[in-house]
Amino acid sequence: MAARFESLANRRAIIDRRDVAGRLDELEGADATALRREATAILKAALDHGRKEIASRLAAAPTRGTDAAAAYAFLTDQILRLVFDFTTKKLYPLNNPTAGERLTLMAVGGYGRAEMALHSDVDIAFLTPWKQTSWAEQVIESMLYLLWDLGLKVGHSSRSLDDMVRMAKSDLTIRTAMLEGRFVWGDEALYDEASQRFDREVVAGTARTFVAEKLAERDERHRRMGDSRYVVEPNLKEGKGGLRDLHTLFWIGKYVNQVRSVPELVDKGLLTPEELRQFQKSENFLWAVRCHLHILTNRAEERLTFDVQPDIARRMRYADRPGRSAVERFMQHYFLTAKRVGDLTGVFLAHLDEEFAARGRRFALPRLRRKPRKLEGFAFDRGRLSTPSDSFFEEDPVRLLQMFALADKYELEIHPVAMRQAGRDARLIDNDVRRNARANGYFMDVLTSPRDPETVLRWMNEAGVFGRFVPDFGRVVAQMQFDMYHHFTVDEHTIRAIGLLSRIEKGELDADHPLASTIIRQLVSRRALYVAVLMHDIAKGRGGDHSILGAEVARKLCPRLGLTAAETELVAWLVRWHLLMSATAFKRDLADFKTILDFAELVQSPERLRLLLVLTVVDIRAVGPGVWNSWKRQLLTDLYEAAEEVLRLGHKQRGRKERIEAKQAALRARLGWDDDRFDALVRRLPEAYWVAEAEDVIERNLRQLDEADSASKVLSIGADADPDRGATLVTIYTADHPGLFYRIAGAIHLAGGSIIDARIHTTRDGMAVDNILVQDPFGRPFDEAERLKRLEIGIEDALANRARLADRLAAKPLPRARADAFPIEPVVLIDNRASNRYTVVEINARDRPALLNALSHALFQSKLTIHSAHIATYGERAVDVFYVTDLTGDKVTSATRLKALERRLLEAAGGEVAEAA
Template structure:
């Protein structure tokens, strides 16, 4: 490892150890050990800080030299440790005649042992003694540790005899791995050589197969913890899939099983080609550059590329904006491409390990095949994996590059990693002739719309580079991130996951989560229309313009090439163009307003399109990331689907609004069992809109709550009850109506730790308000614990009684998600008087923040309007709040001056400081 440091340019500019040693040697004898150590600390600290500043300066000048910076930090640490060691044993605890037991060697282990560090990396060091520690070695080790801590070095240390080292390495995989990378730093060289020989003989010898098995299992567990995808948009560049730890695992296995001492030796052992070695080194260099910059920017040992840090990293690494892609998106796309390269290298490397360690006819660490297909069109089986018979097999017929994956899907086979390597090498053979080949396109559609496991096979195709080469428009979104807090994956990963979810729904595996989609998928006329539309729905992301419109144009071009009919092409293009309309309508509009349903049905036009659109919408939302799909969204989409399906099925033969109200009132009377005169007086209290907006279950709960409150003479009644089917909690407030009621309720609900996702606000003809508000906790779950619901009711009661200054309490509440500050979102207000026959519809887009709804509803109070319903949707850092309002007389707001004032007030309220203005 010394040769690595030898290659560092101008090492003396990083630290001049001789000059620092002279300064330490010239320290006068003063006081005891502690005083001497305290006197040395400023000299060492100055040298450490100067060295770090020099490394940071070099990295700023050449931001892509990652491995050089990592080596420089390790070199600097080496020199500081050597200086501390020499000062400790020569000045603090000198020995004139040391015994054989009074020997000590310092061994760098783990990443530090590899000679790779970032600014805030741990200094992992082992203090080794020949036998049990003597009082001298204990004093030296303790004093050195104090010196490390005085310099604020984060030290991971162990103190062991040689026997203890061997025993613990045998019993603990983590210790064994750390010692595997052991590197001599300073101290007794003979003792270090003895330790190295013992480790090879007593620990490594004869245990290579076990080590490989354990390391691969450890790697798989780590991937699952980190999201099991290298395309998570806030990746962990050390532990995540495709990160530095995967490269380290390859080297560990190579070092343990093949006794290599450096990465280039993997080529000599036949484990990597020279081209693959260059790819390894490029990926390693890039990842280390990112990690070193990340530590400097974060000012701590940060390994996760969070949204708030990504823009600064992109700037430091000199990425620039390009049409359709920001600098940060280009930087992250480069990161994901490097992570993909790490994955490719891992697969190739493990194939060689498989060949070396597996018994004849068997595969190392993997299950045996249960069936053996015979018709493989020239491909062969290699221990159960699909392989090619000759190295020029793809060159003979490039269509085989598509056929490889179709056969893997058809027969449920894995592809041999060396064949994947060849596919990646020969991907350039896919030209326009192959793309237009009818057989190739038919094979591709077979995979895309497979009834087996299309997600896995498409991911393999993407990993090999075949997918993006065969469908160049898809190639443009490979590894492309969307710089927001809503989307968890890159565009290509999101699309492939959505296809996999559709396949699982079709098999009935997600019936509980998606009951409607699980039924109607089998009523769809053209399955391939559905699967192609899922593939293409985000195909135009990253281009200038609306990706839905541009994507429809891509679909019109691609579908005929795939062999689809004109009718299928038209349907796919429509689905791509309008793939957001169902989620937007369900989440942002009042579904009890019949014009919402009519407008949506008019756009959809046919039951088949509606079925296709629901399936596409479901998987599009769920494939965004974990936790995005929930029961509330399922209910909203289901309600919209059923209402629109009724319109499309019956055409204009709809039951009239008055008839529907009468039917609901009759059903409610039957449930309540009230006398006719009491029921008549009760129904007369409410406007027609109340009966349309609420379900029969909610109408019954409201009636019983109101009757009990009126019977007891209460002017305020609050009930909170979980709704298991919707995954939310319904809070019903019955109170005397007065201006500003809703904004006070919204503020109280926020202070109680809940969030409003839907609100239906009604006023009786005798001046009472009955508000049905749907809330969830910050994690999208029902607010369902008894003490939490009680706290919620008390907070609302206090707010309505004006018992405390709500504005002060809201201002004091800390921000929940400061990462959102990384995104520049300009507030936008859209006012629509055509979306509803009865209400003015106001949509506010703004950065999500605590108490935003409180601020917006307070602005509406200031504008002297009445809120009839509110619908809240969040997309990561972006909030979309929609209000159905009228003026105080119950009419739409038509005056342009009032609309301008309304827009100004809402824009002001959407600002970050607006919560303090609400009284």
């Protein structure tokens, strides 16, 4: 029996093998099928009972993960032994077995480690001394059918000893599985022979190759899983810092040093007793989470998705705290555990480097550098920065910051042993060190480095030095944001944003961010910008507006870091308003001049505007893959250019009339039409249209209107992919009537499109010209010919009332079922000050199918005219903004009407009313 089963209390309560074996022995009859059926019923009852017992033990002690993992493996062992004995005694008994009719059953892979969750695969190997006999074939086949009938997911192999050796030599996966081989039942002498041959013929002399292959395999797995241990829906088995990383450490240790258990790694000097405790603590936590996850989902699920995170937090008895929910506290514990696993990996590899140093290059970065001249007391160890003694940091804790500054200055990797010392000695950083001018100088050198601040800050964070030196940052280390918008923890998001800022400054992202790349070279306050990026989310999780609280943190922290009073005030302003530019660009009508004036009034200076643009770009881009797109770039560029003109020229910029005349003159030249033809269209379009739309859009509109009028079309739909805006411009030209927009919105949704912006115009002779920007579900232009055709037909049907729009919308499934995990109360904000001409209505709600259709239908029911719609999505949260007037073109000011409008929109946002077709 595996040593780890010894710690299991009252094993017989999980399964009483003798009792079950006795009942199987009592089965009689010559019909093998009937015998197998009766045996399956007995074994299934025992298996179900054992699983219930383990689940109840885990519920009573929800953090004892390794006990639960061992209990599932113990239960599986006993079931396999019963199946083996039943098959060889009842179904295929042998009275005088030959030397070749021997069979051993091994547990391999994770099951071989005696660790399993409820739905883990049962990985087994059948071994025979030589070529398989017919008896062995019958036994193996019968056992497998019985195990499948029990509902077990079996991964199996059947090999002779020679086959086992040959295949283990040629296949890394088989070799790893066999490395963890454990005797379960059958011929024990045969198992012993297999184990000896594996060690002698497969393992001997191949340690270095195995280690290199395993590390390459690990790197590929990390790359596939997102290469960060701070993704907010982590894979706890395969992800960075997950169980597989712990397994890899043990595999390597076992292969290199022939140990049989993790504690033996201490005797070999690969782990210290404290690191062993951390290993076991991490393993216990990760197994607890995995066992809860399998029970909760009732399948072999390894991803901690948003919909299960709150339930597991509850099962593991996490509670809400001020500013942070139970699920956020649970996930922070998860990420800190993943970080601990990463630390152990680094230390472990350092020891392997030393062990294999004499025989070749080291495993980590093979780049050897010439020793820098001034290492200020630090050591240089085979191309890496190290320390000369174990007490080096204790003698002067400021060296903890100095080490990272030197690593950045000379572009050196830090030796894992030095990282281990830094992690251990980070506790030496106290208020004296935090106030030390040298220490703060070293920190600022790293933060504002022209080289690679992201990498060095990440090392500093991994060692725990970052959070100790900046305690406010320490509070957000491993802190997740429980939503579908943010892909990383707060600290990882911040470090990535600093890395993006550095890359933009170095000109590496000119194609993605042309405006930011240009203006970053004009900045006077470079240092303040880097500090602002560091602090923009530093106050998250404190139970208030993190922008306001973060500005207070900045006012206290900046002087300590050596910033002047003016720089401190600038950083505090940037942190306070770091969401202003994105909120204005994505939620407001930039064609409404009051939007620009209000924004410029808050910004006040061209330098602040430049800083705010760059900060906004890196903040959005660092949220995660796919969040930044060309439409957001276009909106931010439009806002920047409009605000920059106001700040440069004041409010006396080019007047509305002059801008309209300039656009009309440019279009007259571009179209090349005669004056009568052009002037006829100009007279039909209202002044607001010429202000709101860009020249290229107006040109497309005018050509479409002219063509439709010439052909006497009652409905014209034009669709063109617009790469600059990252969307497809859909223009609908038809007779205007109430409810037009909500029908169009429903039809676009049914065709698989997503509206991101809409401008709605009515000509002086009663025709609607609606310009709508549409993307596919992945944020790309909606441009396939077949889909565009379907879109056109859908809009035609909706406007002609040929389709049962409401029924079809109700039947369309939710695109992201996990959004249900987030309780979002809809909020309606109505603002009559944001625009001089319109009432601005903003709705925050959970994103769901046809939300825009429901909201625009509610506005139609409220007898309002929509002039523009601006749609922003933040993960599971949608923010839809409408610029509206009443039917006479005035703002909505009546308190009674506003109250009724709010109620109707709240009902629509909450899905309480069906959309009428």
